[in-house]
Amino acid sequence: MAEQRERPLSPHLGIWRWGPGMAASIFHRISGGALTVAGLAALTWWLLALAKGADAYGDFLAIAKTWVGVVVLIGLTWAFFQHLFSGIRHLVMDTGQNFDLRPNNAFALLTFVGSVVVTAALWFYLLGAAK
Amino acid sequence: MSLGDSSTELGKVRGLGSAREGGEHWISERVSSLALLLLGVWLIASLLFLPALDYATVREWLRSPLGAVPMALFVITSFYHGLDGMKVVVDDYVHEPGNNFALNTLLLFVAVGGASFALFALAKIAFGG
Numbered sequence: 001m002a003e004q005r006e007r008p009l010s011p012h013l014g015i016w017r018w019g020p021g022m023a024a025s026i027f028h029r030i031s032g033g034a035l036t037v038a039g040l041a042a043l044t045w046w047l048l049a050l051a052k053g054a055d056a057y058g059d060f061l062a063i064a065k066t067w068v069g070v071v072v073l074i075g076l077t078w079a080f081f082q083h084l085f086s087g088i089r090h091l092v093m094d095t096g097q098n099f100d101l102r103p104n105n106a107f108a109l110l111t112f113v114g115s116v117v118v119t120a121a122l123w124f125y126l127l128g129a130a131k
Numbered sequence: 132m133s134l135g136d137s138s139t140e141l142g143k144v145r146g147l148g149s150a151r152e153g154g155e156h157w158i159s160e161r162v163s164s165l166a167l168l169l170l171g172v173w174l175i176a177s178l179l180f181l182p183a184l185d186y187a188t189v190r191e192w193l194r195s196p197l198g199a200v201p202m203a204l205f206v207i208t209s210f211y212h213g214l215d216g217m218k219v220v221v222d223d224y225v226h227e228p229g230n231n232f233a234l235n236t237l238l239l240f241v242a243v244g245g246a247s248f249a250l251f252a253l254a255k256i257a258f259g260g
Contacts, residue, residue, distance in 0.1 A: 029220065036213030043206070044245055047252035050189060051259070057186045084171060087164055094161065122179070 020108035027112075028086040031079035039076050078119040085111035153222075156215065163212040170205040190256055199257040203250060210246035214238060 016022050049060035063069050089107050092098050098107055177198070181188055192198040217238050225231045 029216075032213070032216045033220065035209075036217055040210060040213055040245055040249075043209070044249040044252070047206075047249050047256070050186070050193065051252035051255040054186045057189075061184070080171065080175070084168065087168070091161065091164065122175075125179070 020105040020112075024086045024089060024108035024111050027082055028090065031083040031086075034079045035076065035083055038072065039079070042072075042076065074119065074123055077122060078115055081118045082111060082115035085114045156218070160212065160215040160219075163208050163215065166204070166208045167212055170201060170208060173201050174205055193253065193256045199253060203253055206246055206249045206253065210242045210249075214242040217242075 046060060049056040064073060086108075089098070089111055092107070093104075098104050177192070178184065181192060193202060218235055221231060221234050221238065225234055
């Protein structure tokens with residue numbers, strides 16, 4: 001292996017100026033981490049409760065319907081759609097597209113608008129249907 | 132440069148990048164993201180279109196092939212993709228080789244363990260009495 005020099009290692013949050021592109025990038029990472037840790041834990045818990053029986057599933061639903069549970073689930077829904085939309089943006093950029101400044105910023109902003117709108121619509125429907 | 136080996140020749144010679152490797156990992160993360168695009172939208176849509184989310188309805192759905200099979204694929208792919216993503220974060224922030232190896236190994240064990248519990252639960256729902 002060639003001689004190793006000290007190289008700059010990513011990411012340097014402290015020296016970046018906030019803008020749509022870097023915000024979409026860092027929220028991609030944050031939402032991915034949240035989905036992996038909290039999302040997969042919730043998915044596994046849900047499946048284990050379903051497997052155990054009606055009482056265990058009832059306990060799961062009771063916790064999910066507390067205000068803390070609903071806030072966590074809304075947060076995970078937002079993280080899911082934010083990660084999905086900014087993931088699509090990353091896949092588009094992986095093909096070498098969307099690197100001009102204005103369209104790139106516009107796509108980055110759209111991921112946030114899209115995730116908030118879809119999450120809000122979905123939960124208005126869910127909370128409306130629950131009544 | 133072929134699929135699954137996306138390092139450039141010069142990059143290989145110099146051993147560049149914070150992890151010194153990763154072309155295959157980069158491709159794998161993107162292929163699993165495409166699978167999750169389909170499976171994730173399927174999961175959200177399924178939960179929305181189920182008549183209710185009570186015990187009997189959800190179990191009946193997960194006992195049918197069109198519920199159980201995509202759910203098994205979702206569990207496997209989401210743990211796999213989550214592990215891929217967490218490895219990128221660990222490699223970015225944990226530079227000391229021993230700590231990096233320890234944390235990546237811990238993540239691997241937690242991901243395989245978690246996925247196994249989720250799949251066991253799903254199998255019990257699908258095949259149990």
